Amino acid sequence: MAQIDRHAPGSFCWIELATSDQNAAKQFYQPLFGWTANDFPMGPGEFYTMFQIEGCDAAAAYTINAQMREQGVPPHWMLYIAAASADETAGKAAKAGGKVVAGPFDVMDFGRMAVIQDPAGATFSVWEPKSHKGTRVTGVPGTMCWADLSTPDPAGASAFYKDVFGWEFTTGQDDYLHIKNGEAFIGGIPPAAHRNPHAPPHWMTYFTVADCDASAAQAKSTGANLYMGPMTIEKVGRMAVAADPQGAVFALFQPLPHQ
Numbered sequence: 001m002a003q004i005d006r007h008a009p010g011s012f013c014w015i016e017l018a019t020s021d022q023n024a025a026k027q028f029y030q031p032l033f034g035w036t037a038n039d040f041p042m043g044p045g046e047f048y049t050m051f052q053i054e055g056c057d058a059a060a061a062y063t064i065n066a067q068m069r070e071q072g073v074p075p076h077w078m079l080y081i082a083a084a085s086a087d088e089t090a091g092k093a094a095k096a097g098g099k100v101v102a103g104p105f106d107v108m109d110f111g112r113m114a115v116i117q118d119p120a121g122a123t124f125s126v127w128e129p130k131s132h133k134g135t136r137v138t139g140v141p142g143t144m145c146w147a148d149l150s151t152p153d154p155a156g157a158s159a160f161y162k163d164v165f166g167w168e169f170t171t172g173q174d175d176y177l178h179i180k181n182g183e184a185f186i187g188g189i190p191p192a193a194h195r196n197p198h199a200p201p202h203w204m205t206y207f208t209v210a211d212c213d214a215s216a217a218q219a220k221s222t223g224a225n226l227y228m229g230p231m232t233i234e235k236v237g238r239m240a241v242a243a244d245p246q247g248a249v250f251a252l253f254q255p256l257p258h259q
Contacts, residue, residue, distance in 0.1 A: 002139040003056060006129075007082040010165040010181040013127055013134030014080035015144045015205050017061035018073065020246045022049060025061050028222055028244055032215060033142030033207060035059070056137035059144070075248040079124050079147055079203045080113070081165065086128040089164060090114040093126075096163040107132075118160050120151045122201035139208070145253055146206035147187040149179075150199060154189045204241070205250055212238040212254035219244075219252070 007013035019025040026037045026049060035051040035058060042048050042062070049061040064073055083089040086104040093116045094100055101123065103114035110132035115125050127134060137143055151157045154177055158169045161179070168180040169189070177189040209215040212230045219242050220226050227249070229240035237255040244250070 004136050007134050009084045011082050013082035015059045016078045018064050019075045022063045075246040077205050080127040083126040086112040086114050089126045092164045096160045120201040141210045145208045148204050149189045150195045151201045152192050206253040209252045215252050216240040
């Protein structure tokens with residue numbers, strides 16, 4: 001198990017579930033990913049769930065509040081991207097054609113953040129860490145390992161994220177764009193022709209599993225809807241896409257064993 005001390009700016013640093021049923025979500029994800037859950041009070045009748053692997057923070061969850069429900073916000077996994085300055089990054093995003101939906105604002109002494117929509121409408125958060133650095137573990141089942149951006153405009157998205165985070169993009173098989181942050185490949189943008197035209201632009205997070213088929217079957221047996229797979233990506237691994245019982249979409253990924 002590799003522990004993470006810090007996340008480089010521009011890397012995916014945290015993943016947070018907004019759900020309509022927090023207790024049900026805990027019952028679904030804990031056995032699926034081997035997580036333990038610790039609840040922290042947020043206010044009257046509200047709590048924040050921190051999911052951990054061997055004592056290391058891996059993800060979190062909270063219940064969608066009344067205001068979010070009125071705005072039609074569905075259950076979803078929110079992807080956080082590390083930033084040296086949430087304010088500067090939000091400014092870059094606005095200048096590049098994005099929309100600052102919330103913030104920047106302080107989250108107690110944990111960090112400073114902003115919620116942003118890219119020009120096509122995909123939402124993400126930026127995180128300037130203070131006491132909370134983000135995910136603290138990687139490379140084992142139950143950890144975030146990748147993220148894909150579903151967008152109708154890959155070229156426009158590439159330009160936006162390059163301006164905001166300095167990402168580089170390389171074209172792979174079938175015009176899939178690989179996202180490179182510094183020296184690390186962290187995610188990708190599938191070609192627009194492969195996306196569901198009825199789905200809004202969005203980021204989808206992948207979680208590492210030891211056995212994609214077994215995890216997909218387990219997820220389905222506990223109420224998930226399987227949207228894709230399990231399927232093999234040649235020379236990469238095996239994957240599936242599912243929605244949890246409340247509707248939040250995520251992906252499972254089993255990497256090919258190292259030769």
